[in-house]
Amino acid sequence: MKTAVITGASSGIGLAALVELAQKQYAIVGVGHDANRSEQALKQVLAAVPGAHVRFVNGDLMQQREVTRVAGEIGAILESEYNGKLDALVNNAGCVRSWYTTTEEGYEQQFALNHLAGFLLTYHLLPQLKRAGGRVVFTGSESHKHMRVRWNDVMFFSGYHPLTVYKQSKLCNILFAKGLNDRYLADGVRAYVVDPGLVCTDIGNKNTGSLVNFVWKYRKKHGVSPQVPAKTYGYLVETEPAPEELYYYRCKPNRYSREVTSENAGRLFELSERLCGIQYPASEPGKGGKT
Amino acid sequence: MNVFISGASGGLGRALANECGKRGFNLFLTDINEGGLKSIQRGLERQFGITVTTAACDLTSDESVDALLEKIDGYGIRFDMLLNVAGVDYEGGFLERQRRDIIRIISLNNEATMRVTHAILSRRREGHPFYLLFTSSLASMYPMPLKATYAASKRFLLDMAVALGQELKQSRVRVLALCPGGLVTTKEAMSGIEAQGFWGDATTNPLEKVAARTLHRLQGRGGIYIPGALNRTLTFFGNLLPRRWVAAAIYQRWSKAQQQWNPSKIKTRTPA
Numbered sequence A: 001m002k003t004a005v006i007t008g009a010s011s012g013i014g015l016a017a018l019v020e021l022a023q024k025q026y027a028i029v030g031v032g033h034d035a036n037r038s039e040q041a042l043k044q045v046l047a048a049v050p051g052a053h054v055r056f057v058n059g060d061l062m063q064q065r066e067v068t069r070v071a072g073e074i075g076a077i078l079e080s081e082y083n084g085k086l087d088a089l090v091n092n093a094g095c096v097r098s099w100y101t102t103t104e105e106g107y108e109q110q111f112a113l114n115h116l117a118g119f120l121l122t123y124h125l126l127p128q129l130k131r132a133g134g135r136v137v138f139t140g141s142e143s144h145k146h147m148r149v150r151w152n153d154v155m156f157f158s159g160y161h162p163l164t165v166y167k168q169s170k171l172c173n174i175l176f177a178k179g180l181n182d183r184y185l186a187d188g189v190r191a192y193v194v195d196p197g198l199v200c201t202d203i204g205n206k207n208t209g210s211l212v213n214f215v216w217k218y219r220k221k222h223g224v225s226p227q228v229p230a231k232t233y234g235y236l237v238e239t240e241p242a243p244e245e246l247y248y249y250r251c252k253p254n255r256y257s258r259e260v261t262s263e264n265a266g267r268l269f270e271l272s273e274r275l276c277g278i279q280y281p282a283s284e285p286g287k288g289g290k291t
Numbered sequence B: 001m002n003v004f005i006s007g008a009s010g011g012l013g014r015a016l017a018n019e020c021g022k023r024g025f026n027l028f029l030t031d032i033n034e035g036g037l038k039s040i041q042r043g044l045e046r047q048f049g050i051t052v053t054t055a056a057c058d059l060t061s062d063e064s065v066d067a068l069l070e071k072i073d074g075y076g077i078r079f080d081m082l083l084n085v086a087g088v089d090y091e092g093g094f095l096e097r098q099r100r101d102i103i104r105i106i107s108l109n110n111e112a113t114m115r116v117t118h119a120i121l122s123r124r125r126e127g128h129p130f131y132l133l134f135t136s137s138l139a140s141m142y143p144m145p146l147k148a149t150y151a152a153s154k155r156f157l158l159d160m161a162v163a164l165g166q167e168l169k170q171s172r173v174r175v176l177a178l179c180p181g182g183l184v185t186t187k188e189a190m191s192g193i194e195a196q197g198f199w200g201d202a203t204t205n206p207l208e209k210v211a212a213r214t215l216h217r218l219q220g221r222g223g224i225y226i227p228g229a230l231n232r233t234l235t236f237f238g239n240l241l242p243r244r245w246v247a248a249a250i251y252q253r254w255s256k257a258q259q260q261w262n263p264s265k266i267k268t269r270t271p272a
């Protein structure tokens, strides 16, 4: 049985992607934030796909110690039941904020959840991904275009603008995916970014101020159902041979920003390693890969 | 520059610590929450490469503070700046609260702050200017029914700041009282502001700007810093009216707000 881990699986796009992969017979660990919400989500999944192999692990992925704990729990599940193999990791959890707010480490919250959490979780699950020749999929966004990484102040301590910070975090998703491919394609691990389009979810109505709340309530009505982008996740993790491009919209490759270069990807990789206090291992071609 | 920060693992404490980190200051951080202290220490070291020392401490306990001072004296640290941030609030009417909770507001916001201030001032670097911050609140400007103890405790800090600013001028100690309105530092604060809608947004001060300007003001002329033009205006006009009238108006507003959402659940580390 193939395995998948999906973060932000308790609602919105993550939940729809979870249902999509459950229909494709994956054994899935969904990562949620709040035990009650995850339980509700699990009920929905089981109603849609009776007998699905799904369970939830919960944690606040903004906090690095929580990411590490969640990764440990997932690792133990994969080890004991699935030969330590992970076929698909979907880094999807994300948030929008209206104000500068920080995590326990003092890191800006959108940057910490939308980018660093995935960076750290992927690090912890890399051995299992290598063993399976797995794929890593990020939920990016078209809004990453016309953005640059603000290298001298990535967390926007001065001149904080919530939407700009969100956009930069989505640019970071593509840069990190590129960085992973630059490093680990030879090990059989491949990363993709999905542009889900405008989707009707509650992301702009969770812990935001009245303006963002108001705008998003109106805007989300024009969005598609999360089931629409969910297909692209199924496509990217299942298609053989593996799709070659980096950025996909509705199962088709799409153009992405010219800022996405190996140089910028490498720079973000190093910065993120420092901010997480980790060092990704060197590539070891031949050791991993599909067996 | 050696800086001591109390309440360092709360939202405002972390923002001020980041601001200090950006300026390359060395930090000595304390908070009652040991896990949070370790996290912010890691974050600061990784972001700014500065020296950060931490010690968890219950500032309301003399023994705990003595142990902290022993540690400081063991290292032989001398300070150039003290940021008093630790503080609590429990909302709800005077008689609806636990007696101990009311006393705790005074023990932390006032007693503990005096304990730390005296201890760190006595360990200031000789022959250098020293910068001293008290985190008061917009609530210090008026007597506040339903937040009476908290508001009075913040008034104490405001008066201390102004008086010490004069008393210690000759010793080159510069003092600032920070009096913010709402600050988005906790999830509860976020949902509280969300519940207030437009006025919530309007009276909320951006945390990062408050942190930056606080340090700027502290190293500049000191005095009283009320962030936000709207808050300054309201304060100015509020001060023209008899205090009893203002208290009556505040009572009206808070008793309504209390009916709207249950504030007894709200407990912030660095409330405004």
Ligand SMILES: NC(=O)c1ccc[n+]([C@@H]2O[C@H](COP(=O)([O-])OP(=O)(O)OC[C@H]3O[C@@H](n4cnc5c(N)ncnc54)[C@H](OP(=O)(O)O)[C@@H]3O)[C@@H](O)[C@H]2O)c1
Pocket: A007, A008, A009, A010, A011, A012, A013, A014, A031, A032, A033, A034, A037, A059, A060, A061, A062, A092, A093, A094, A095, A113, A114, A139, A140, A141, A142, A196, A197, A198, A199, A200, A201, A202, A203, A204, A206, A223
């Ligand atoms: N909606 C769009 O139009 C759109 C467009 C482009 C990209 N995206 C991206 O799509 C992704 C998913 O968003 P969505 O629209 O599906 O919104 P959503 O329904 O709010 O989903 C976000 C998910 O992340 C979880 N989450 C939030 N904070 C968390 C934390 N601190 N720790 C762990 N998990 C946390 C949420 O948990 P709870 O269920 O407990 O809240 C939820 O499962 C995000 O990365 C977003 O940037 C969305």
